[in-house]
Amino acid sequence: MWWCTATDTLTYKLSPKHDTELLSGKRRPTKREVLSTLMAIFDPLGLVSNLLIYLRVLLQEIWRAGIEWDDEIPGHLFEKWEHWLEVLPTVHKVRIPRCYRSAITIMPGTVTQLHTFVDASEVGYAAVVYSKFQQENNIECAIVAAKSKVAPLKVVSIPRLELEAAVIGTRLANTITNSLSFEMDERYFWTDSRNVLCWIRSDHRRYSQHVAFRVSEILETSNIAYWKYVSTKENVADEATKWSRRPELGSNSWWVRGPSWLRQSKKDWPGEPFTSGHTQEELRSTVYYHHFVPIPPVNVAQFSKWRQLVRAAATVLRSVANFRCAKSRMKHKHGPLTSQELNEASNLLIRFAQSESFSEEFASLSTVPPTLSKSSALYKLNPFLDDHNMIRMQGRIGACEYATMGARNPVILPKNNYISNLIVKDYHERYHHCNHETVVNELRQTFWIAKLCVLSRKVRSDCQTCKNLRATPNPPLMGELPKDRLAAFTRPFSFTNVDYFGPLTVTVGRRTEKRWGVLLTCLTTRAIHLEVAHTLSASSCVMAIRNFMARRGVPLKITSDRGTNFTATNKELKAALDAMDQDKLIQEIVSPKTEWQFLPPLSPHMRGSWERLVQTVKANLLKIKPQRTLTDEILQNL
Incomplete structure (x- = not known):
């Protein structure tokens, strides 16, 4: 392996120190020379594992043939050596960028993925890892590392070798993840073995120890949801396990770039052609269980709902039945619980509740003929045992065909039992x-x-x-009233509030105009004074307040809001009062004896005393208002 600093790529070259006569195929190598050639190839990342696996397999066959270290290999093995030498010169075509990405920068929103492909054959197993970076519509993929091993000398089944490939795949992915300076968002694992996927997705304790231990390691270092199926034709790792075709070592080869669908969205990825999650491969032999099942089969006190207790008991009873079926080689029960199983579990729990409180009655009713002591609490109920060995009450409607068994003969339950x-x-x-x-x-x-x-x-x-549902709110304590509301022994309207209501439509000649009512409230006595404002301007407001002062006297303090919450349904009133010149209003009204105070916005709790009076005035005006349209004189009279 060489690092080309000009292009920042990793490449491979044949060293001149090697025996050119040996690598040209002019003479047969010995066992020692084959091993020396294999060990002289420096490939720490396994980027040319698809080339080296063939030489490893050849060395294993030489070992099986019993050839000595300095003996030349026989003719059929020499043909395989020549076949490998034909591919060796193309290793200089390998150009792998040292940087996994060239156009994409890792930032928030960038999706980083690690894809590991595993595969196995009769001669070996391998794993190859690719990185994928996606930023909006830009996707870049690159090979990261690979690892291949030959199969053991002893014969091992293909499913077990596929599992070994999955193990080295997870180990390689963890090593890469721990070595990178950034985190991978998702780690996917791809295999073409249905048995491996079934082992990983099911209870691995059901299988042999060889499978259980390796699946346990896989589950500790990977997520079950990220194990996917890929067909053999689309599995890149297949190229490093068997030489069914001559490997390609170019920079644009399938091995270097990965499968084409890896550069597409998830919806275009291969799907699984099977749905079953069980396999009979490596399933443990029949196990005989000698286990006494207590009554009830579960701890009743650990459940707070009757349905959960029944389902748990039914699950335990099914497991016991499956253990017995394993001994008699009968078919096991799988899938959702049936109504029959739930009824059996419910009857078992009811019998347990009855046996706790009515143990003596159980013993008496089980005799032939059944007898029951007169001192028993169930004596007057005329109890009996039904076909399910539950105590029921003898009723008087047994001849009714339309009544259920429970209505004709209800089950007796104790009143102080947890199951009841x-x-x-x-x-x-x-x-x-x-x-x-x-x-x-x-x-x-x-x-x-x-x-x-x-x-x-x-x-x-x-x-x-x-x-x-029964809880009632606890209203908080009312706050202290302001001093203006408690100003006893003062002249009425010394502390006054100003508020508007309306508009009211009046007739002026042949047209209609709007008028507004001005409500002035004495905060101490709750007395009111009404004036009519012709417009919402500051001058009209000043005129109304002056009329009020002429009749009621000059107040000490005038309070009002800021004109944003007079009438919730009248948008025009809100907009007009917001635009009112409040500075001019204060300049006209405020004197050394009179103070004008504006309430803070969004404080409805501070003006409830006069808002309630606005509602009262409006309700009375509607009652005494004549049917025809009002005039200014009639409105002033009202």
Whole structure:
């Protein structure tokens, strides 16, 4: 390997120190010379692993033939040596850029990916890693490293070799990731082995130790979701495992550039032709289990929902049945739980609840004929054991064909049992935390529980959702009233608020005009004074306030808002009051005896006392307003 500093690429050259006669094929090499030639090739990154794998396989065949170190190789092996020598001179064509990218700069938004391809054959297995950088529509891919190994001398199955290839692929990808100065966003692994994908995606403990240990290592260093399938024809690593065709070593070869679809979006990547996630390859032999299953099969106290408890118990019962099927070589059950399995689990849990509280009744009802002591709490219910060995109550509607088994003979449950609590809670949640009488009625269609209403109320009181629905807000304490509202022994309208309402339509001649009402409120006595403003200008406001002063006296303090929240539905009023010349208004009104205070914006809590009076005035005006359009005189009179 050589580093060409002019082009910043990695290339390969034949050293003149090598035996030219040997590399030209003029004489047969010995076993020692084949090994020396192989070890003299410096390829730390494995960039020409597709070339060296053939020489490694040839050396292994020489070893199998039992040839001594200084003996020449026989004729059939010499033909393979000559075939390898024909490809060796083309190694100088390899030009691999030392930089993985040339036009793309890593920045926020740049997608960085690492793609590892693995493959195996009868003679060896290999892994090759490519980098991919994507920035908007620009995509650059480059080979990073590769690694190939020959198969062991002992015969190993192809699936196991494919798994070994996956192991060295994950190791190589981790080594590259730890060596880079930047982080890879995604790491994909590609294999053409269906068995490897099934081993990785299923419980690896079901398979042999050889598979389980290696899959465990793969899962520790990679993500299952990033293992993908690729066909053999599109798997680049296939070129480093068998020489079905002469390898290409050019800079634009398939080995250097990677598959063409790698430069496309994810939707154009190869898809998986199979959906099954199970394989019989390397499956462990039949295991005999001698295990006593307690009743119940799960810890009831660890569950807070009845449905989850039933499904967990059904899963355990299925597992026990599968263990027994393994002994009798019967077919295992897989897939979603069936209704029959859920019913069996539910019956088992109910029997456990009954056995905890009614153990003596169980023993008495199991005798022939069944007898029950009169001191028993179930004596008046006329209990009996059904076909599922559950205690039921003998009812009086057994002849009704339309009633269910639960309605004719309800199952007896103890009132203070945890399972009874879970069942009542399940019905309570099924009816969305309401219709409590309906919940009790539906429970009685299947179960008989002593003091069911009491248990139902207890479930409701412990339910967090019901607590939230019943919760009432705690209003905060009211703040202190301002001094203007508490100014006793002062003249009315000493502290006055000004507010507008309207507009009101009046008739002037043959046209209609708008008028606005000016509400002046005494903050201490809540008395009101009404004036009419012909316009929303500052001069009209000044005139209205002067009329007010002439009749009520000069106030000590006038309060108003800033004209942004008079009437929420009248946009014209808002715009006009925002444009009002407030400086002119203050100049006309404010005197040594009168102070004008503007409230801060967006403070509705500071003007509630007079906003409520605006509503009262408007409501009364609408009631006494005549049907025809008002005139200025009538409006002033009102």
